[in-house]
Amino acid sequence: MNAILTIARRELSSMFRLPVGWVVIALFLLLTASVFALTLTPGAPASLRDFFGISAWLLMPVAPAISMRLLAEEHRTGSDEPLLTAPVSDIGIILGKYLGAWLFMACMLAPTLIYPTLLFIVSDPKPDPGPILAGYCSLILQGSLYLAIGTAVSSMTSSQTLAYLATLFPILGLLLLGTVSPEALPDWGRAVINAVSISARAGDFARGIIDTAHIVFFSAGTALFLMLAHTGLASRRWR
Amino acid sequence: MILVREIQKSFGRVDAVRGMSFTIEPGEVVALLGPNGAGKSTTIRMITSYLSPDEGSVRIDGYDTQTDSLEVRQRIGYLPESAPLYPEMRVIDFLDYRARLFHLPRGARAKAIGQVMDRCRIAAVARRRIGHLSKGYRQRVGLASALLHNPPVLILDEPSNGLDPSQIRETRSLVHELAENRTMIICSHILPEVERLATRLIVIAGGRKLADGTLGDLLAQHTAPQLVVEVQGDLQAFQASLGDVCGVRAIMQKPTKDPGWTILTIDTLPSAPDPRPEIACRAASASIALRELREVKPSLERVFMDLIESPETIATSTPHHAEATH
The missing domain is CATH 3.30.70.260 (ACT domain)
Structure with missing residues (x-):
């Protein structure tokens, strides 16, 4: 456990030491601030429903930018050699790297709490806290899944660019699945799309519904991709 | 004790190491010698458990690198070729990070970091970012990180690679000091370096062991x-x-x-x-x-050249074997 925290701490501080970390945070905050300002309607009840809906899409390009260097960069520079010969298990390395990236994402999302705070201060009647809580739940769960996909991809390549693109497109695919017209598909196709569609689940969260099935879906997906990341890392010893 | 038994490693169609075996007793300083692509680094990476052998086994102090990998890693201090470090980290933070990875308790950490910084003469650059250091200093930081947990086995892959003559001299004298009370494997193709440091030489080419013995043994056996x-x-x-x-x-x-x-x-x-x-x-x-x-x-250089240019070596080192690196 200590080794996981050690790796996570190094990963997190490394992201703040590099320009890319600050650029990612600045870009995300700039875009979410624009979304917040543009989705508020004077006279309408205070709600962050649109804000959360669009922010979930904003995570799509941001999460791969966080995860792309986790293992790919280590492999490219050779710094994975001291790491993989330290007395830490492969799963410990993966969890440490992932936790570091996850904490960075949390640091990136934390300043957006100012938007609901503002709404609570200035709007009358006050916004319903349920959908806001569910919205943050949704962002964190989606971000966790995206980072796990990125960690898995990063464990299989030494190119950050490749890691970014190979993470971005599956996420895009998962998000777009929800927009496919189900009527054009056979029953089994509709069932598959409903099962893996992120958009539909994010829609539920936006309405303030925290469904256990959705939490299980994102958690299981995250665990699955972290297992893939472990396999990717372990396979480096055989390649 | 390090026991290497019939290890083999291929990368695709390239056979990097082919049936290598040797034993290293505690306290020995062994040099793995060979031309570029001979299989030295691959052999070392299998000993450190960074790579898994396709066949054969490596045991360190009775622990197998495959089944007791974490035990093996706790016993090894390893400086990979070119000392790959994190350029954005400060020296002291990097050493603290490595000390934590090697499970040094809180109280022992500061003491161990202080000792290795003194020993490797890097205290003056403790607060500097690794990326801003000269190659010689980076090499020392890498060496310091390999010594933090006071490992009984120290493995150095091309410790002088890319250094200028004065840095080579400094690194060599440091390695000489470190060799006094531990088992050491040095991988190099710089012959004068290993001639001074090693008590035993293992010559490798084409992924095979060509010779194994003290300098005197090799001179007596392989040249006149x-x-x-x-x-x-x-x-x-x-x-x-x-x-x-x-x-x-x-x-x-x-x-x-x-x-x-x-x-x-x-x-x-x-x-x-x-x-x-x-x-x-x-x-x-x-x-x-x-x-x-x-x-x-006769000189080591002549023995080395005779061995790697012998008709038997050339015959068994097909072109794709000679290029084998990882």
């Missing part, structure tokens, strides 16, 4: 002294007369700056009687003027 003879006169007849002298293996001829004088380099056969008296007699009887006849002691 050369003779340098400077002569003037009818060389054709003289060279022909040397053909049947016992102990003479081959003769090479090269001109000197003095007109009429020629240098003959004579390869002798190991464990044959000294042929110098007979050569002097033959020169006298052929009316050859003899200005110099001296023995050149």
Whole structure:
């Protein structure tokens, strides 16, 4: 456990030491601030429903930018050699790297709490806290899944660019699945799309519904991709 | 003790290591010597458990690198080639990070970091970012990080690679100090370096072990002294007369700056009687003027070149084997 925290701490501080970390945070905050300002309607009840809906899409390009260097960069520079010969298990390395990236994402999302705070201060009647809580739940769960996909991809390549693109497109695919017209598909196709569609689940969260099935879906997906990341890392010893 | 048994490793169709075996006793300083692509780094990476052998096994102090990998890693200090570090980290933060990875308790961490910084003479750069350090300092930081947990086995892959002469000298003296009380494997193709440091040499080429022993053993087993003879006169007849002298293996001829004088380099056969008296007699009887006849002691470089250029080595090192690196 200590080794996981050690790796996570190094990963997190490394992201703040590099320009890319600050650029990612600045870009995300700039875009979410624009979304917040543009989705508020004077006279309408205070709600962050649109804000959360669009922010979930904003995570799509941001999460791969966080995860792309986790293992790919280590492999490219050779710094994975001291790491993989330290007395830490492969799963410990993966969890440490992932936790570091996850904490960075949390640091990136934390300043957006100012938007609901503002709404609570200035709007009358006050916004319903349920959908806001569910919205943050949704962002964190989606971000966790995206980072796990990125960690898995990063464990299989030494190119950050490749890691970014190979993470971005599956996420895009998962998000777009929800927009496919189900009527054009056979029953089994509709069932598959409903099962893996992120958009539909994010829609539920936006309405303030925290469904256990959705939490299980994102958690299981995250665990699955972290297992893939472990396999990717372990396979480096055989390649 | 390090036990390497019949390890093999291929990358695709490239056989990087083919059936390597050796044993290293505690306290030995062993150099793995070989040309680029010989399989040295791959062998070391299998010993450190960074890579898994396709076949064979490696055991360190009785622990198998496959089944007891974490135990093995706790016993090894490893400096990979080019000391890959995190350039954005400060030296002290990096050492603290490594100390935590090696499970050093809180109280022992600061003490261990202080000791290795003193030992590797990097205290002056403790607060500097690794990316801003010279290559020599980065190498020392890498070495310091490998020593933090005071490992009984130290493995250094090309510790002088890319350093300038003064940095090479500093690194060499540091490694010499470190070799005093631990088992050490040094991987290098810089012969004078290993000649000074190692108590035993293992020569590798084409993924195979070609020779294994002390410097004295290798010199005795794999090469014989050369003779340098400077002569003037009818060389054709003289060279022909040397053909049947016992102990003479081959003769090479090269001109000197003095007109009429020629240098003959004579390869002798190991464990044959000294042929110098007979050569002097033959020169006298052929009316050859003899200005110099001296023995050149065999060197590690010559042993090394003889081994890696021997017909057997070339025959077993097909082109794709010779390129094997990872």
